[in-house]
Amino acid sequence: EIVVTQSPGTLSLSPGERATLSCKTSQSVNSGYIAWYQQKPGQAPRLVISGASSRDSGIPDRFSGSGSGTEFTLTINRLESEDFAIYYCQLYGSSLWTFGQGTKVEI
Amino acid sequence: EVQLLQSGGRLVQPGGSLRLSCTASGFTFSSSGMHWVRQAPGKGLQWLASIGGSGMSIYYADSAKGRFTISRDNSKNVLYLEMNNLTPEDTAIYYCAKRAIKYACFDSWGQGNLVTVSS
Numbered sequence: 001e002i003v004v005t006q007s008p009g010t011l012s013l014s015p016g017e018r019a020t021l022s023c024k025t026s027q028s029v030n031s032g033y034i035a036w037y038q039q040k041p042g043q044a045p046r047l048v049i050s051g052a053s054s055r056d057s058g059i060p061d062r063f064s065g066s067g068s069g070t071e072f073t074l075t076i077n078r079l080e081s082e083d084f085a086i087y088y089c090q091l092y093g094s095s096l097w098t099f100g101q102g103t104k105v106e107i
Numbered sequence: 108e109v110q111l112l113q114s115g116g117r118l119v120q121p122g123g124s125l126r127l128s129c130t131a132s133g134f135t136f137s138s139s140g141m142h143w144v145r146q147a148p149g150k151g152l153q154w155l156a157s158i159g160g161s162g163m164s165i166y167y168a169d170s171a172k173g174r175f176t177i178s179r180d181n182s183k184n185v186l187y188l189e190m191n192n193l194t195p196e197d198t199a200i201y202y203c204a205k206r207a208i209k210y211a212c213f214d215s216w217g218q219g220n221l222v223t224v225s226s
Contacts, residue, residue, distance in 0.1 A: 035212035037152075044202055044216040045144075045152060051210045088152055092211035095166040097142070097154040 002027050004091050006100035013105065019076040021103045023089030028069045033092040036065055036074045039102075040085045048087070049074060076105070109133040109215040111203050116220030123193050123224070129186040129203030129217050137161070137181040140206035142213060143171075143188045145199040153199075156188065157206070193224045 003026040011019055023034065031052035037045040047056040049065035052072055062077040076083055084107055089100035115127040129141070143155040156167045156177040165177055176189040186203050201220050204213035 033211055035210065037213075039152075044219050045213075046216070047207070047212060047214050050207055050212045050214070054210070056214060090152075090154075090212060095157070095164075096168065097157070097211070099144075099152040099154060102151045 001096075002029065002091060002093055002098065004089055004098050004100040006087075006089050006103050008103060009101070010104045010106060012107070013079055014107065015079050015081055017079050019074075019079055019083070019105050021074040021076075021087055021089075021105070023067070023072040023074070023100055025070045025072075025091055029091060029093060031068050031072070034065075034067070034072050035090045035092075037088045037090065038083075038085045039088065045088065079105070081107075109205065111205065111215055111217035113201075113203055113217040113220045116201065116222045118223045118225060119193055120226050121194055121224055124189070124191045125193065125222060127188040127190070127201055127203075127220055127222070129188075131184045131186065131205070134205070134215075136179075136184040140164075141177075141179060141186045142204045142206060143175075143177060143186075144202045144204055144213070144216075145197075146202070146219075147196075147199040150199075155201075158186070190222070193222075195224050198222060198224050 007022045034052040036049040039045040053065040086102045110132045112130045142157045155171040158177045178187045203217040205215040207214040
């Protein structure tokens with residue numbers, strides 16, 4: 001079973017700053033199987049990035065995804081107030097889906 | 108517009124059973140893989156089960172095997188999750204989600220249903 005580890009657990013930043021979120025897998029994976037979700041309090045998750053680097057429809061271009069092998073990154077440039085949320089990394093593999101434990105981006 | 112409207116969440120006693128429903132609209136339901144994901148209070152997301160568009164290709168997380176059953180009725184555009192022998196550890200918000208076409212991720216989510224297992 002591949003383990004998905006996100007870091008840091010919490011990221012304390014100010015509006016206008018850059019957020020860099022990490023997602024590491026215990027084995028090398030196909031980057032097409034990495035996705036990132038945003039979840040705000042009381043809301044369902046929302047797909048932000050699929051295939052490691054493709055922004056979903058309606059996602060601002062300040063969000064970008066990158067990485068390969070075992071290390072993947074979600075970068076949020078010029079944080080806006082609406083971006084403060086919890087972000088989850090997700091891996092697909094062997095007909096199973098695994099979420100990381102999440103990174104909270106807080107003010 | 109894709110919509111996933113969930114129903115069925117409620118308070119249930121330990122050992123009880125419950126069926127959750129997720130009614131889909133705005134896309135070709137029978138062509139889309141669907142999933143159930145849950146989130147315990149204050150915790151992260153946990154994938155539970157998936158089902159292919161035709162109702163075949165069913166997969167479960169270890170935590171769901173043996174007690175949970177995913178199914179679908181393509182004539183009604185409804186996804187189901189049957190849960191048996193529930194324990195307090197099953198208390199969570201349960202979400203249905205639609206699989207994306209291009210990548211193996213979830214591009215639309217239901218609003219979530221709270222299931223509380225307590226005596």
